[in-house]
Amino acid sequence: MSQTHNQLDVDFVRKCFPTFDTPLAAKTAFFENAGGSYVAAPVLDKLMTFYQHNKVQPYGYSDILNAAGEQMDAGRQTMADLLGVDSTTVTLGPSTTQNINTLAFACASLVCKDSEVIVTDQDHEANIGAWQRLCERTGATLKIWPVDPDNGELDINKFMQLLTPATALVCMTHSSNIIGTINPVEAVISHCRPQGTRVVVDGVSYAPHQWPDIPTLQPDAYCFSTYKTYATHLGVMFTSADFTSQLDPQCHFFNQSYPQKTLDGAGPDHASIAALDGLGDYFDNSYNHHFGQSAISLYEKTQAVSSLMHAHESELCETLLTEIADLPIRIVGRTNHHGREANIAIASDRCTSEDMSKALARQDIAAGHGHFYALRLLQKVGIKDPEDGVLRISFAHYNTNDDVERVIAVLKSVLQK
Template identity: 45%
Template sequence: MTDVIDLNWVRSQFPAFAQSINDGQSFFDNAGGSFACRQTIDALTSYYTETKVQPYAGFASSKRAGEEMDRSRARWAEALGVASPEIVFGPSTSMNTFVLADAFGQILGPDDEVIVTNQDHEANTGVVRRMASRLGLTMHEWRMDPATGLLDIEEFEALITPRTRLVTVPHASNIVGQENDIARITKLAHAVGARVIVDGVSFAPHTIPDVAALDADVYLFSLYKTYSVHQGLMVVRNGLLDELPNQAHFFSAGSPDKRLNPAGPDHAQVAA
């Protein structure tokens, strides 16, 4: 027996489809993200109307505000196969990569090498390229086959050296859509002591990844492409949070969810 998706039920989960301004149209706006589902909108409205206070204090609305933020972090950790302290919310994936590149720039030296691809979205690779140029690092570009748009893992193996310290790679290209073998890429990079940043923006809308199985040090994607708020989610694993210097207020250095978010978390959007 084949399961049938009830499209009317699916559409009913998205209030935008019930608005007259959207009548008679189909939307193929993947780069702009997805519509927010009713559950996200309800959670956001509830936070702004009931608990828009400084979270984690002892009074009722503040206590609940903190609990809702913690619940979001815990549920995403469960979905991605990681631990809650490894979940970092930020204003966008582009901003998360910017902060990451700046943090890496404080611990890398002129003898270190980085590997980027020309299959990446510019938001992931651009900040690392500029950081490498600013510090005088050796940068290798893992280039895709111009005929197919695909990356050859044997070429990646040829680029890795004992001096490789950072690799950035997309889980799936936003142009050709091909999934890259992240688990193998990560294993090869870890063998020489390199860290791996994986851009999952074009993958996560199709399948929520098992980040633990991929063993990436950083996995990023945009929540607004998964029916949620306009925030970026970043998983930072394998002790990297402790290795990178704090990018936030000095008093946030001991908070895993804050140290890579200079502005601090958007309480309402995190809760939603």
């Protein structure tokens, strides 16, 4: 019989990730989640089923071909259901970098030399470089929404100074993969919508912590990567029907009448698409475990489960931030858990980020260092050597209090000397 929980049941969650039963993962406190998460069991099951039973060209006259096609369709439909959107608005590509680059090419007719495109200094390069290159190709002006050099945050007032009637596109991250602060995407969209400015949101760093609520947010485009949301290595890109209809197709000419293929310039891995169906099972099972059976939609279930995940991570995040507050370190970003994701960037004058990362690794704690492709952000907040960069401790909902205590112990022993 199912039991209802108002907190995330972490024991239940960890049992849903077979990686924890492997020797290396069993001894590791894993805080490299922003680089890529572990994969939920139902996703692995669907991946295995596809490879074992019907890894063949989808659809045709044979049953085996049809089974392959149906599994892929199920994966795509499940992703749409998880997001609460129509499946024709979802592009599945090999990665977010690829998807955004394709989108930037598709925006060529929307910008001209009199247009302006706003990007931020806070973003991963995937959501800056593609737009910079678009501006170089079209003669449009690239405007940079600068970060606060003290904490790396974006101020909406600075954005308002940049927005003009000529702004064609605003490209921003929902939360940074370095500082974790949740950005005012709703406010940006509400200022842009009346004048027809398109807003492209990079949710790669946000989605693993809080499942995106696209029906509420209503962005023009929203991208994230499923290899960081407990599934296979793909990029998911939502584009609204209205936006898609204005884009230059990037697919084969004979596929142009299918909106979901318009921005598919790459032909992503079939098995990875089929396996997305398992992510639906993961959220569905988690909902049933925590809240009991219900006839509500998968989108609503996922939002509910995601709230529990976020609350759990926030609690762990607060413990870490409180315990390391007195160490000789700089936390790049907020020093408490409010308004941020549990993705913490640390730098210290006492010890390189590389040495902190190595000290953690010696105690079987995985947490990387560097600029994590947000090189411009690290330069703007004054990190002297961006290659050494910051130590990044990025959580997932399967992390435990014990994992956090281990990190605290190592950081104290290394930095209090």
